[in-house]
Amino acid sequence: xxxxxxxxxxxxxxxGKKLTVTCSQNMNHEYMSWxxxxxxxxxxQIYYSMNVEVTDKGxxxxxxxxxxxxxxxxxxxxxxxxxxxxxxxxxxSSLKSGWLNEKLFFGSGTQLSVL
Amino acid sequence: GENVEQHPSTLSVQxxxxxxxxxxxxxxxxxxxxxxxQELGKRPQLIIDIRSNVGEKKDQRxxxxxxxxxxxxxxxxxxxxxxxSAVYFCAASRGSNYKLTFGKGTLLTVNP
Numbered sequence: 001x002x003x004x005x006x007x008x009x010x011x012x013x014x015x016g017k018k019l020t021v022t023c024s025q026n027m028n029h030e031y032m033s034w035x036x037x038x039x040x041x042x043x044x045q046i047y048y049s050m051n052v053e054v055t056d057k058g059x060x061x062x063x064x065x066x067x068x069x070x071x072x073x074x075x076x077x078x079x080x081x082x083x084x085x086x087x088x089x090x091x092x093s094s095l096k097s098g099w100l101n102e103k104l105f106f107g108s109g110t111q112l113s114v115l
Numbered sequence: 116g117e118n119v120e121q122h123p124s125t126l127s128v129q130x131x132x133x134x135x136x137x138x139x140x141x142x143x144x145x146x147x148x149x150x151x152x153q154e155l156g157k158r159p160q161l162i163i164d165i166r167s168n169v170g171e172k173k174d175q176r177x178x179x180x181x182x183x184x185x186x187x188x189x190x191x192x193x194x195x196x197x198x199x200s201a202v203y204f205c206a207a208s209r210g211s212n213y214k215l216t217f218g219k220g221t222l223l224t225v226n227p
Contacts, residue, residue, distance in 0.1 A: 033215070035217075040124075040219060041219060042121075042204060042217045042218055042219035042220045043159070043204060043206075043217040043220075044217070045214065045215060045216070045217075048214070056214075058214060059116065059214075059216065090158065090159070103149075103161045103164070104149075104151075104159075104161060104215070106158035106159050106160070107158065108158055109158060
């Protein structure tokens with residue numbers, strides 16, 4: 001089944017403890033992205049990647065890192081989480097890079113709480 | 116950067132009525148405008164999109180219109196049904212760089 005898989009689904013952690021949220025897609029998509037969703041603020045882009053080893057900042061990249069060493073994986077790393085990073089996180093992917101945007105396929109989300 | 120404003124933030128309609136959600140964008144170079152639907156506790160899913168070379172696009176009960184001059188686009192849902200209840204997000208991007216900017220969302224409630 002074609003899908004974007006995020007893990008974990010729920011995560012509770014403490015301030016300063018490094019964590020990684022994994023994202024994997026099995027559709028051979030070139031483009032992958034991370035969003036955070038907060039009440040009243042909608043979906044805000046954190047980082048995106050147009051292909052392997054190509055990443056760029058979105059609108060709210062502070063406090064986050066990403067890497068794209070393989071086409072299928074795009075992990076989100078919080079080196080030193082803080083309470084203001086408590087949020088619902090979505091990974092998404094689409095087929096192609098280039099000037100034509102394509103449909104985004106979202107993962108099921110990761111609810112992160114930083115105490 | 117791009118700024119997308121979405122209105123209203125909440126919308127309540129009776130089943131069978133029409134619903135309209137409006138978005139404005141700031142970057143005149145934006146050329147791709149998708150709409151996503153997010154049901155409670157679920158992931159967002161694309162329901163319709165429009166590119167800047169088209170003024171209107173329809174898919175059964177939903178339609179999107181685009182006014183490039185005024186820099187606004189709208190989602191129209193006709194004959195609403197309870198299963199249309201969800202949060203709807205508009206978005207805009209230039210296409211070439213994939214920096215997709217979303218509006219803050221509209222909670223649509225369709226009352227039976």
